[in-house]
Amino acid sequence: MQAHEFIEGHELVIARFGLWPSFHDGEVLRIILDRSPRVPDGASIPSVEVHLRGWIMGPELAEDGHYKLHNDSVIRFLFEDISEFELEGFNQQNVVTSLNLELRDEPQSGANVLHVEFEHCYQFCCAFIARWAKVVDIRPYAEPPASLA
Structure with missing residues (x-):
């Protein structure tokens, strides 16, 4: 099993993007x-x-000179029974280099657990272990409204 297959509903992400x-x-x-x-x-x-x-x-390229983003979406993940949680640098733009997933054997039970790492890019990073994971939903990204000044 690939690590992303541990996540219940991972098929929704693959259906949206054509791959993980x-x-x-x-x-x-x-x-x-x-x-x-x-x-x-x-x-x-x-x-x-x-x-x-x-x-x-x-x-x-888009008209603004940036590469076009296809299927720009927000994926809502739920990870349960977590341990070894670490979070650093949460800020105004929490960009990640990648979402790294690794299946590990839990020493006590021998069951698979998922090591999750949102790899550092700009200040923000997060890592933890989860005994269960699910894609709750996936929706098209919508720009937030401009703040009222």
């Missing part, structure tokens, strides 16, 4: 950390939801 993208120059728009109790005995299962903007960059 590297997310080079993608941008983390939102991170939500949650430790709310979600199991019958009241135990907390820490999770992180990440909204990641991604696209496929074409070889052709």
